[in-house]
Amino acid sequence: MKNEFIIEVNHVSKQFEDGKYALDDVSLQVKKGEFVTILGPSGCGKTTLLRCIAGFQVASSGDILLKGEDVTKTPPYRRPVNTVFQKYALFPHLNVFNNVAFGLKLKKEAPDVIKKKVRRALKMANMTGYEERKVDTLSGGQQQRVAIARAIVNEPEVLLLDEPLSALDLKMRHDMQIELKELHEKLGITFIYVTHDQEEALTLSDRVVVMNEGRIKQIGTPTDIYNEPQNCFVADFIGESNILSGRMIRDKRVEFIGQQFDCIDTGFGEDVPVDVVIRPEDIYLWKVQGDNVLSDKGPDAASQADLDKEDRVPKGKFTKWYGTVQSCIFKGVHYEMRVLTPDGFEFLIQDYHEFLPGTEVGMLVKPEDIQIVKKEHYLYNYFEGEVTKNGKVRFIDAEWEVTEQQLAGFEPGERVQVRVPFRNIDLQDYEEEGTLSGEVHFILYKGNHYHLTIRTDEGHDLYVDTNDVWDDGDRVGIVIKPEDILIGKLPND
């Protein structure tokens, strides 16, 4: 066995004609018989990656190997892979049998062989008895089964599934998930499955590839992805989480919300800004009797008595903190509470017990449940800019006014580095009011503020910290005060 990987994607990039990258240096190896899910929000490049593997699109750079053979530029009809499309893509002018037999007929197989194979594939997809039906008379679920049968009848080495269940309703989707999983076991071939539904990804796959903005954010087993997110994006995208800005004091010691916590992560260095991820179900809650909170010995001492009564909360030397329940929603299995600390940090907490709004509660988290994530960017937006002749600075395709003292020492035409603090970018409701206009692209709630990614119309990304509430896709005008634009020399690299 020379090569254990059936598919190798090596540094593949795909640049569209408008210059935007759909895929940006993506590498991925898939073992034979594996069920790999590519997960990501819409427009993250996951479908492009799948289409590159299928051959509908050709990678701009990098190469794709199938069984060790370079297929980067091989047309789709010569690849031993088959695809199940999002909207089924059944041939409307053919009946079920002819749809499934399409590939076999092209291979010029004998009619009785075709018949046998088609019947077997349809049986596999639980669609026996529908051979003569027209495809447009079938329900969504039935069409999906035919599409699957059509793909597997060709006995491909790899089955690519492009959001195959997205057009089905919830109940149907759950049934089909089970069926797909069983089909995978039965066929023993490699499945590459694209979806934006995290639950689907976690349920089905052996390995999950999380993608965003054309890049792979994390590859791992479903448990890894959930429990050990490597960045804020994954933490936020998979499941729910409390993401907070923090600071690594030293190994196994982190500070956030003004308190120090023990944790188990190492290797971040000392006194380094990090993001802290805590899953809502990992925070323990207990009720604090109103009077005790105001005790002279401090809340810690006061609530120890309450805590001792709660046998479901782990005992030990944990850092505790306190807050008031803001809202409580029954979610079936558990309750979901929003708890606000006196410092203004908001926590999302899930617990089997109900804590009514207004209740004073104590909170603690075990060190192993604190996930430390490297900060991708910190405090400042960095841009490369140019000083213009009329005393302004040009960056991200716009001219900005700056204060004179900032400009001192820079000649017009000189290339400079521009820093803008996250905090000091104003967003306007009306895009005309801004120097630039853009769209809210990504929202991260950091406990006491929102961390937004704004994509300008020219395609630049700006990070903004704000207390205002914005929605994904909101159009905003971007304003930066002259005194908030900091200019410095370009770093020499």
Added chain:
Amino acid sequence: MSKILQIASSRRTWAWPYVLFMLLFVVLPLLLVGVYAFTDIEGHFTLRNFAKFFTHSEAIQTFLYSLMIAVFNTAICLLIGYPAAYFMAAEDFKTPKVMAMLFILPMWINFLLRTVATVELFNIFGLPLGEGALLFGLCYDYLPFMIYPIYNTLQKMDTSLVEAAQDLGANRWVCFWKVIVPLSMPGVYSGIVMVFMPTVSTFAIAELLTHNNIKLFGSLIQDYITTTDLLNYGAVLSLVLLIIIGLTSFFGDNSSETEKGGMI
């Protein structure tokens, strides 16, 4: 191998023969109208043709008269056609769908033949063949072009909008004026363009309907362009018409064309 892929992925080249064809037989001829307008018979550059137009009172008068007739005709078609389209499209009138087809069917009879028959009809009723006949005939010929786009927009209109308006307290009348009419405006625009443009340029209909007593701009152009030594002057007149058409289609914002395509 990669060549095949290239051809497969660059199917946009398939439009090239058509683009070439259109450049040769649509764009070039239109440019030629301009070229002929600015040259004399020998092909030298001249502005005399334009000078002739602006001093040629018959041409100017005919032009203005044609414009007026076209405006009148468009207005009449709109006044008659809008209610018809509304009645056909509105749910509460329960008009069979065949009705819409019936309004289009006459267009399959040659319009000249229909015009001759109209003349005959006027004779039977003893009506004079003049402006009235001209307007009637034009309206008769172009009414379907007004009804159909309006009918189309009205039919495609989301009925829940009307229900929402009623829910918010609008009575039938208010609902009609504040919701249905504004929403049907795209159809009205394309109807106006589709009626106005052919009317302003018509030539055969007027000739038959008035026994050549009333001359419209189209007939004038036809007279000049078919006379060899006045061809260049004819081109000037065509250019004037072309400008009017351009202005009108700008007003109609090209939206009319899809409607016409859906007529079958």
Added chain:
Amino acid sequence: MIDRYAKRNNRAERLRNNRAERLRNNRAERLRNNRAERLRNNRAERLRIKTASLKEYRLILSVLCILYSVFSFAQSNLTYTLRMAATDEVELLDNFPAVYETEKVNIRLYDGGKYEPLRYDEGRDTVDFIFAHPGEEDLTAWGDSVFCYHESDEVVWTVWRSKKEPKNRNQRVLVANGRNAFVQYLHKETGSSRSQGWIWWVFAGLLFAAGAAYACLVVLQRRKERELSSVEQETLRRKRMGKRRHYGAQLYLWLLLLVLYAPIALIAVFSFTKSKVLGNWTGFSLDLYANLFTGQADAGLNSAIWYTVVIALVAAVSSTLLGTLAAIGIYNMRARQRKVVSFLNSVPMINPDIITGISLFLLFVALGMSQGLATVCIAHVVFCTPYVVLSVLPRLSRMNPNTYEAALDLGATPAQALRMVMLPELWPGMISGFILALTLSVDDFGVTFFTKGSGGLETLSTFIYSDARKGGLTPELRPLFTIILLVMLTVLVYINIRAAKEEKK
């Protein structure tokens, strides 16, 4: 595993069936109950209303009958007058028979002043004839030529004669009066000639009748309603309110259709008579149809039909091919390119016929191409193709873009995928584009007129035009277009019925 699924499926299906059946049963029962009850309650009311409305119809019918008989009687006593606008004395040839005023027509001649000079078509024109003394119709034969002189030009007039009364066609009328004949030109200023005033009387009568009938109805109904209970009165009132609106709209639409179809009906009706002149009934006859099908019609008409068919087929086939290719190309273009090409595509559609015709005419003149069949075909392709593109494009965009890829994925080469997947899906669009191109081509006049050249090439449109300018229509056109109308009507009705059926499915 499959067993488990089969079992589950079975159970699900059984459950579903049961539920559906239960629902069905319930619904049916409920319906039945409701219906019975409603029937019981309403029968009395409905009966009463029905009898009332039945009587209304009878009333209207009887009034109409009476009125009609009165007016048809009155009509026979009407006299006709003919006012002449301008007269032009024409010398008759010696052998021109004497003709007299008919008894029925009272001719007053007076000098109407100036008139525009007559336009001649190829030196040959037709004249509407004639006032003949009863019993002497046969003295001039159909198609006889008489010479008359006008401004020293020698012109040959063909005599066309109506057998009954002269029909004023607001055209040139040759009036013979004793030894002299007059060519009459009627102008718009002087207005109507002999007016068939009785038609207005009939209309007025009908209107009056309808009004009277309605008034009677209302009175009758009011009287009836007084006998009904208050609840019944209310339902009746509501019903009437709803219906009145409905009828108003229907009436409007049908009236409009009546006007739209009147000229066509005229053509259709007069296709069953032999007379040369439209509007002149000389008894039922299928001769025109026979002529049309045996090729005994005018030679010009035959060749016009032939050319029309040839040009339409050539134009439709080539524009369908060109347009489908173009549509696929445009669909695959990037936004900006697509915008440019679709604008180019819309130009021939925005351009009125006359502009397309003239510009192509100028092109052919500039290129020195001799105009004829080829130029007409090119011109027709020019204005047909955009419509084909527009009817294929929606099919493309409605097509699931993945189906083509699915075919590739299953091992089809691009050519195979095109043939086996794309073409079957585009087929309906291509067909409708083809039909659209056919009808556009057949119907076209303006473009053909300017591009046909002077080689004698005529399509139906231009043939009708030159025919009409000569003052008459080749009679065989009437059956021809009657047949076209009927065929189109059948096709449309068939399409509609099929669409309705599919919708029901």
